Amino acid sequence: MLRYGLRRIPSALLVLAVGSVVVFALLRLVPGDPALILAGPDTSPEALATLREELGLTGSQFGQYFAWIGDIVTLDLGRSLILGGDIGSLLLDSLGNTLVLAGAALLLAVVIALIASIVSVTLDRRWLNSAVTAFGTIAVAIPNFVTGTILVVLFGVVWMVLPAGGIPRRGLLDDLEISAQYLILPAICLALPIAAALTRFLTESLRSQLAEPYVTTARALGIPRRRIVLTQALPNALPATVTVLGIQIGHLLGGAVLVEAIFAWPGLGHLIERAIASRDYPVVQVMLLFSVALFVVIQLTTDLINAWLDPRIRLGGTV
Numbered sequence: 001m002l003r004y005g006l007r008r009i010p011s012a013l014l015v016l017a018v019g020s021v022v023v024f025a026l027l028r029l030v031p032g033d034p035a036l037i038l039a040g041p042d043t044s045p046e047a048l049a050t051l052r053e054e055l056g057l058t059g060s061q062f063g064q065y066f067a068w069i070g071d072i073v074t075l076d077l078g079r080s081l082i083l084g085g086d087i088g089s090l091l092l093d094s095l096g097n098t099l100v101l102a103g104a105a106l107l108l109a110v111v112i113a114l115i116a117s118i119v120s121v122t123l124d125r126r127w128l129n130s131a132v133t134a135f136g137t138i139a140v141a142i143p144n145f146v147t148g149t150i151l152v153v154l155f156g157v158v159w160m161v162l163p164a165g166g167i168p169r170r171g172l173l174d175d176l177e178i179s180a181q182y183l184i185l186p187a188i189c190l191a192l193p194i195a196a197a198l199t200r201f202l203t204e205s206l207r208s209q210l211a212e213p214y215v216t217t218a219r220a221l222g223i224p225r226r227r228i229v230l231t232q233a234l235p236n237a238l239p240a241t242v243t244v245l246g247i248q249i250g251h252l253l254g255g256a257v258l259v260e261a262i263f264a265w266p267g268l269g270h271l272i273e274r275a276i277a278s279r280d281y282p283v284v285q286v287m288l289l290f291s292v293a294l295f296v297v298i299q300l301t302t303d304l305i306n307a308w309l310d311p312r313i314r315l316g317g318t319v
Helices: 002-028 034-039 045-054 061-073 087-123 126-141 144-158 176-210 213-220 225-262 268-277 281-309 311-316
Strands: none
Touching: 002 061, 002 281, 034 045, 061 281, 087 126, 087 176, 087 225, 087 268, 087 281, 126 176, 144 176, 144 225, 176 225, 213 225, 225 268, 225 281, 268 281
16 A cells, blocks of 8 residues: 555656646736736836845746745745735635535535435435436536525525624634534535535446346345445445545535635635735745645545555556
């Protein structure tokens, strides 16, 4: 397992390196001078030169890139010019809130997918299969902003049983019972499309496994269908489902940007939205690189889990 993980690290580092180059070049392809845009047209040449130095826009492009990467490697992320404060502190404060939201949504999506798929395949009723299919279609078809708006109107305005947005004033860790109330609506909104995609894929994977010869043999021996699904079909269907789950985590983090805006959740999505709106280039650059690193870590973790679930992957060295 350790050897397999070490073989995956070089490709992960290569993706991260390419991503850093793309992020660096992308912001420099934006029309206009970032320093002039931030400072305004009436800024003196001396102030403009100072700002360009703070933004790392002096010297050659190669020199700027390696200076920026050197600061990132030493965890010197710089300071925000518009939002104010150290970028590392802004990132850590927002990251905690996003991880709580994404973790709750992911857990909810996995639980929904497991229950819906196992029950549907075990009972094998036409009306139940139709209901699961309809749930998946509706959850995927309706955008997050529509689902979020409906949840806010129903539970935050009409019935007023849950907070419509934000987090507790003293933070999420001050009172877990109160924090859970703030977390329910955004977590449901973020989890529904992920749960629908996982349910559809896991259900089809289980049905494919139930058509295999070993299942026919097990049923001929009188083993109940429920036991076959839980002890044989489900373990064999999990590796492929975990791969899909890794992809869906990427969609989940992307959807978090919109969900955080709807529910005023102060996470990474909210931070990058504020940075882009205010043209805070140092924050945008770091946030984009952090997003790339996060996706690389998710992909690497998914590969390791797949290798743990299926020994053939780590022995063969391929995914």
